[in-house]
Amino acid sequence: MLKKYISYTLLALMIVAGTSCDSWLDQRPQNGVVKQDFWKTKEQVRSALMGAYASLNGNYRGYHLSERMFLWGELRGYMIAPSTGARFEDIQVQLGNIQSTNSIADWGGFYGTINLCNNVIDNGPGALETDETFQEEDLNNYVAEARALRALMYFYLVRTFGEVPLSIEAVDSDEDQLTIAKSSQAEVLEQIVTDLEMAEADIFEQHENSRESKGRMTRYAVNALQADVYLWMQNYEAAAEAADKVLAGPYALVTQENWMRALFVEGNSVESIFEIQYEAPQSNTFFDMFSTTRITRFLAYPSVLEENFGFSIDQPEDIDLRSIDATLKSSGEIWKYIGVSETQRRQPTDSYANWIVYRLADVMLMKAEALSQIGRGEEALEIVAEIRERGGAIQATEENPSPSSANDVIRYVLRERARELAFEGKWWFDLLRVSKMDDYANLDLMLDAAITNAPEINLSSILNQLRDTRSHYLPIYNVELNANPLLEQNPYYLK
Numbered sequence: 001m002l003k004k005y006i007s008y009t010l011l012a013l014m015i016v017a018g019t020s021c022d023s024w025l026d027q028r029p030q031n032g033v034v035k036q037d038f039w040k041t042k043e044q045v046r047s048a049l050m051g052a053y054a055s056l057n058g059n060y061r062g063y064h065l066s067e068r069m070f071l072w073g074e075l076r077g078y079m080i081a082p083s084t085g086a087r088f089e090d091i092q093v094q095l096g097n098i099q100s101t102n103s104i105a106d107w108g109g110f111y112g113t114i115n116l117c118n119n120v121i122d123n124g125p126g127a128l129e130t131d132e133t134f135q136e137e138d139l140n141n142y143v144a145e146a147r148a149l150r151a152l153m154y155f156y157l158v159r160t161f162g163e164v165p166l167s168i169e170a171v172d173s174d175e176d177q178l179t180i181a182k183s184s185q186a187e188v189l190e191q192i193v194t195d196l197e198m199a200e201a202d203i204f205e206q207h208e209n210s211r212e213s214k215g216r217m218t219r220y221a222v223n224a225l226q227a228d229v230y231l232w233m234q235n236y237e238a239a240a241e242a243a244d245k246v247l248a249g250p251y252a253l254v255t256q257e258n259w260m261r262a263l264f265v266e267g268n269s270v271e272s273i274f275e276i277q278y279e280a281p282q283s284n285t286f287f288d289m290f291s292t293t294r295i296t297r298f299l300a301y302p303s304v305l306e307e308n309f310g311f312s313i314d315q316p317e318d319i320d321l322r323s324i325d326a327t328l329k330s331s332g333e334i335w336k337y338i339g340v341s342e343t344q345r346r347q348p349t350d351s352y353a354n355w356i357v358y359r360l361a362d363v364m365l366m367k368a369e370a371l372s373q374i375g376r377g378e379e380a381l382e383i384v385a386e387i388r389e390r391g392g393a394i395q396a397t398e399e400n401p402s403p404s405s406a407n408d409v410i411r412y413v414l415r416e417r418a419r420e421l422a423f424e425g426k427w428w429f430d431l432l433r434v435s436k437m438d439d440y441a442n443l444d445l446m447l448d449a450a451i452t453n454a455p456e457i458n459l460s461s462i463l464n465q466l467r468d469t470r471s472h473y474l475p476i477y478n479v480e481l482n483a484n485p486l487l488e489q490n491p492y493y494l495k
Contacts (some may be wrong), residue, residue: 013239016197038123039123041127044125044127045127046142048124049146051282052116052120054112055109055112055113055116056113056276057276057282057355058108060109060112061075061106062299064109064278066355067289069156069307069357070423070425071090071104072104074425074427075087075090075104075206075426076093076428077447078449078450078452079422080298080299080300080334080423081094081298081300081332083299084295085288085296087297088100089103093459094454094455095455096454096461097479099475100478100481101478103477104474105475107161107164107480108479110153110296111167113149114153117150118146118168118170118171119170120142120143120146121147121168122169122170123170125143128347132204140202141203141204144200144201144217144222145216147196147198147199148199148217148221148222150168151195152225153227154166154192154195157188159429159432160474161474161476162185163182163184164183164185165181165484166180166188167300169296178482179484182488189233191232199217200223203217203219204218204219206218210284212316214267215275215276215277218273220245220251223246223249224274224358224362224366225358227239227240227367228358228366229247233297236371236374237370243364243370244367246360247364251273251360252270252367253271254269254271255390259390260327260339261340264336264353264356265339265353267353271360272356272359272360274358276354278351278354280345280352282352283350283351284340284354285350285351285355286353287338288351290337291345291346292331293348294348296333299334300333302332302454303450305323305324307398308418309327310397318395320391320397320419325342328422329421336422336424362421364387365383365384365387365417365420367380367383368383368409369414370407373406376408377409380413384413387420393419397415397419407441410434410437411445414430414431414434446466451463470490473490473492475489476488476490
């Protein structure tokens, strides 16, 4: 299984040590270096770490990780609709016809990044013995960044597949173990928590400049990820504590009038915690996915504007300021990633918008979700009100749940997340996280999303599928099954 990921390790080892580039984003493979000549200097360790970051926006088997993050986080939530440019595999997922041959289940790029991180963790410390100028605190930070990035990759995997192989040792030769079985979801989550605890102790709060602090893992990015992980694990006290650490950091909500431009056009805003960076000549995949000047792959379902943002044709002037001409167009075009202003769109050659992994509003709503479950509903509602005020939400979507009703409050938080974070790769994970609480006490949320927008021709089978909670995780890709005899298919797909 892991043999094909060795190329990612070799990519990192090929990065020239001691490059004169000022930005980590400028560091690119230049010439070959064999392993025994690598891991000797601080520059080489740094370059290997930058290779791990570079893999986040690299092209693996024809896709970027940010594209896969989007698909895994949105495609089954029925907020995005396949358009004329949708691929067969996109449509099959939305029809509920999910097979192990569907390449959307290809996790290879994530394991490639994981193996790059493993190499930094395993091999980086050796450079302390050969480079007298290498400071231990810098090494510890590099290793901590690698642990945090590895944790992020595994968090995507465990939420998407449930049980996945847990590889935490570097694979850099054919002699290394290339086939391993799946670990339980609990085991993977335990490793994620351990990695983040270790990373938090050593990682820097900020890096050399603002751009690197937004494009690399920091202590605050670790805390944001911790809050997310603890919510998934229903450890609400720990989630609120981790969120508070972020809220004490150097972040602020951007102003409403600058919401779209600061967050999605310029990027790396004061609200940003961690973004996957794109820069010419390496464009992202979003223009071709969303722009109606091309054969559009995805549009927003009409219900997003009406049900989520409360838009009514009878009151066209009453508009959530995050909706029309900001998040989307009334035509359904997803505008966040392709617009420059309310009326101007990016050109195909200017598709360099970053992919936001975490921003402050996201973490604030995570905290609200956690508070709703630990008897602090009033505080949770205050956070929601703050996000709504900044976003220009309208009265039609305002709710007044009792602060003492934990389930009513968390549902309100969820609906506000759908407005604030629409199409940011969060919705399916949000739905699944809240639906599965208390042994799937909120499964109706997932069913209602399907009833609203799932194709009518397959609606009955889709609903039956969703009622079987094993279907909430994707199948193991058949390429992986064929390559690794120790892998077993996820139970739902053994029918």
